[in-house]
Amino acid sequence: MLVDMNTTQNPQPSARIVSGTPLAGRIAVVTGASSGIGEATAVRFAELGAKVALMARRGDRLDLLEDRIRANGGTALALPTDVTDRAAVLAAADRVADELGQADLVFANAGVQLISGITDLATADWDAQIDLNIKGVMNTVQAFVPSLESAAASGRSADLIMTSSIAAVRILEGFQVYSATKAYVTQLTKLLRTELGGKRIRVATIEPGMVDTELPDHVTDPAASKLMADLIAQIDVLSPEDVAETVAFMTSVPKHVNLTEITILPTEQII
Numbered sequence: 001m002l003v004d005m006n007t008t009q010n011p012q013p014s015a016r017i018v019s020g021t022p023l024a025g026r027i028a029v030v031t032g033a034s035s036g037i038g039e040a041t042a043v044r045f046a047e048l049g050a051k052v053a054l055m056a057r058r059g060d061r062l063d064l065l066e067d068r069i070r071a072n073g074g075t076a077l078a079l080p081t082d083v084t085d086r087a088a089v090l091a092a093a094d095r096v097a098d099e100l101g102q103a104d105l106v107f108a109n110a111g112v113q114l115i116s117g118i119t120d121l122a123t124a125d126w127d128a129q130i131d132l133n134i135k136g137v138m139n140t141v142q143a144f145v146p147s148l149e150s151a152a153a154s155g156r157s158a159d160l161i162m163t164s165s166i167a168a169v170r171i172l173e174g175f176q177v178y179s180a181t182k183a184y185v186t187q188l189t190k191l192l193r194t195e196l197g198g199k200r201i202r203v204a205t206i207e208p209g210m211v212d213t214e215l216p217d218h219v220t221d222p223a224a225s226k227l228m229a230d231l232i233a234q235i236d237v238l239s240p241e242d243v244a245e246t247v248a249f250m251t252s253v254p255k256h257v258n259l260t261e262i263t264i265l266p267t268e269q270i271i
Ligand SMILES: NC(=O)c1ccc[n+]([C@@H]2O[C@H](COP(=O)([O-])OP(=O)(O)OC[C@H]3O[C@@H](n4cnc5c(N)ncnc54)[C@H](OP(=O)(O)O)[C@@H]3O)[C@@H](O)[C@H]2O)c1
Pocket: 031, 032, 033, 034, 035, 036, 037, 038, 055, 056, 057, 058, 059, 061, 081, 082, 083, 084, 109, 110, 111, 112, 113, 132, 136, 163, 164, 165, 166, 207, 208, 209, 210, 211, 212, 213, 214, 215
C-alpha cells in the first residue's frame, strides 16, 4: 500500500492510504450515504472495488450518488430507506441480496446529533436520536448479520463497522442523550465481538471528533448550533474523506486483523 497525498480536491489534503482494488468482489452497504461521512465512504468503497448499496431517506441524493459512482466505473444501488423502519430495512436487505449479492461489508453510519440541556425536556429530539442512533443501528444489524455470517462462513472477509463518536466517552455539556446513544454503539460493538468474532466477522467502531458535515445543521437549539459552527470555523476540522479513508483502511487489512476502535480527531481538537 502506498501513501498518495491527494491535493487536487480539498483545501486540506486528504491522505489516500489505500491503493489498488482491495475491496474487489465485496458487497458493501452504507447507511447515511446521502451526505457527509457515509457519502464519502460509499464513494471510496466503490473506488476500491466494492459494489455499494446506498441507504438514507433522501432518494434524490442517493440517485445522484449512484450516477456519480457509475460514471466513475463503479457499481452502486440507491435504496431510499428510513433505517428507523425495521420492515423497510429488511426489504432493502432483500434488494441488496437480489441485485448486488450477499452483503459482506456493512457500514452502519446513519446518525443524528441534537444537542440540548436535559432540563429543556426536548423529548422529540431525545426520541429522534434514540430511534436512529440506537434502533436504526439494531435494525441494520438484524437485516445484515445473517449475510455477514454466511459470507464469513464461506471464507470471505466480513465487516460490521459502526459510526460511534468521541462523544461516547467524553463528558460534554448538552450532549447527554447523543453521547449516551453513541456509548451504546461503542459498547454494543465490544459485546457483538463476543459472539461474532468467533464467527470471523470483524466488528469495529470508528469514533470521529469534529467532521465538516451536515450534522450540526439539524441541531434545534440555536446556541448549541452556533457553538458547533464556531468550532468548525476555528480549527481545521476533519473532512468526510479523512474518515472514509480510515474506514477503507479498516476494511482492507487482512481478514484476521480487526482494527476494533479507531478514534480520529482533528489535530487541533483538544476535547
Ligand atoms: N460530523 C461529526 O463531527 C461527527 C462526529 C462523530 C460522529 N459522527 C457520526 O457520523 C455519522 C454520520 O454523520 P455525518 O457527520 O456524516 O452527518 P450527516 O451529513 O448529517 O449524515 C447523516 C446521514 O444519516 C442519514 N439519516 C438521517 N436519518 C436517517 C434515517 N432515519 N434513515 C436513514 N438515514 C438517515 C442522512 O440522510 P437522510 O437525511 O437523507 O436520511 C445522512 O445521510 C453519524 O452517526 C454521526 O453521529 C459525526
